[in-house]
Amino acid sequence: MYEKRCYETCPKGTGPDAVSNTCFKCNEGCDLCEKEERDVCLTCTPPTLVYEGKCVDECPGPFGPGGIVANEDATSCRPWQLSDMGWIPFPFLITAAIFTIICLFGMMRRKAYLKNGKMAMKSPQNTLTCIIIGLAPLQFLATICQWILSLVYPLNTFAILAILVTIAAIIINVAFQVWFSKAFN
Numbered sequence: 001m002y003e004k005r006c007y008e009t010c011p012k013g014t015g016p017d018a019v020s021n022t023c024f025k026c027n028e029g030c031d032l033c034e035k036e037e038r039d040v041c042l043t044c045t046p047p048t049l050v051y052e053g054k055c056v057d058e059c060p061g062p063f064g065p066g067g068i069v070a071n072e073d074a075t076s077c078r079p080w081q082l083s084d085m086g087w088i089p090f091p092f093l094i095t096a097a098i099f100t101i102i103c104l105f106g107m108m109r110r111k112a113y114l115k116n117g118k119m120a121m122k123s124p125q126n127t128l129t130c131i132i133i134g135l136a137p138l139q140f141l142a143t144i145c146q147w148i149l150s151l152v153y154p155l156n157t158f159a160i161l162a163i164l165v166t167i168a169a170i171i172i173n174v175a176f177q178v179w180f181s182k183a184f185n
Helices: 091-108 127-152 156-184
Strands: 014-017 022-025 030-033 041-044 049-051 054-056 068-070 077-079 111-115 118-122
Touching (some): 041 054
Antiparallel strands (some): 068 077, 111 118
16 A cells, blocks of 8 residues: 555555555655665666665766676666677787788789799798788787786686687797798708
């Protein structure tokens, strides 16, 4: 019962009082409040959001680790999660793809020369070497970013990925150095 009328459930802006079987008025801007505590709001009038039992215009705190953001249906605030960052193409991968394409087109540029009295075509660059040398700085920057991410976001996944990338980079660079030394000396 609320304002001398009977309801199956308490109307918006009120909360249930189980002892007296009536509804009581919630704080301003609150659609539903806690049974025992009238000051604790469970649902706010849109566009306000529930944050720690109060109605707020926007969630407090910065966007990022340790911050508070609105939930998916924009009714309350919740702790920030890594999935809130969304997916952004990793800039080093985009740069690496563009550089690889440039190297491949560079291989198509050929010079003519005489070989055994006949004309032959030869590419002035070793494409594999060009790609590896060009990608080395990107690989180094990507590894540094992985380490930074593993420190910023305290998740084991980033730390493990950073370790694996560093180990892979060391193995690849040592193997390439050994191969390059044998092939060109």
